[in-house]
Amino acid sequence: MDLELARDWLRTAVEEARAGHAEGGIPIGAALYGSRGEVLGRGRNRRVQDGDPATHAETAAFRDAGRRPSYRGTTMVTTLSPCWYCSGLVRQFGISRVVVGEAGTFSGGHEWLAAHGVEVVLLDDPECGALMREFVAGNPELWNEDIGFAGG
């Protein structure tokens, strides 16, 4: 896809990430776009806000889009490389494309998705990277909890 369009769509996900940051939550946002460039759903990680470990940014956007018979032609836009949980969501429901804000602070399943036919657009967005680096540095335990790396 056109990179300028990808960067434009990423702004919606970044708005969600910023809102999560302002709430004291994990600053990851996502949006599901339809084939005509319309926003079908948007959301952010809600582990802290709702005490809900099952709501990552991508699953929040997917839920917000409601029940749909097909995801053909849709694009999941996320500020951070999707973890296995969210990558599995994309693969299972046949979401056609993923736009990733950055994969420097965490690299999930975006290469696995590309290997299974999903179009992956990996950006290197400075704001996405800065939001995550600041968050991880200040909240390492919370971040490890969110990706199941806390050990124990």
Added chain:
Amino acid sequence: MDLELARDWLRTAVEEARAGHAEGGIPIGAALYGSRGEVLGRGRNRRVQDGDPATHAETAAFRDAGRRPSYRGTTMVTTLSPCWYCSGLVRQFGISRVVVGEAGTFSGGHEWLAAHGVEVVLLDDPECGALMREFVAGNPELWNEDIGFAGG
């Protein structure tokens, strides 16, 4: 693990599936067990009941268990082979074991999980199979929607 224990734990997931069936929902249930055999969370598919496409049985049980620093030693018990979305959940959070009621009506990512170090116990439970066969035969469009196979 001991198969009798696995079959016993499966009863909790089957209760959830039956409750979903009684509500007119998709009859798939799950439970997350702790390392001492305690139920940490349980739930069922809620696509129909809540209009929520993001709540599969496994993600419902995971949410019900609340925030946890680690899933080491836990077991996800589900009436049906977990789809990619739910398999990704298990892998990302390091859930140690999966007990699957049946994989005859649908085969998701349980072999992928086994290849990545998750202990998989595949049962061939007659009630799980009967619940799903009846549901799929009577509601093919709803079932395809739930696993993203509806095309279009």
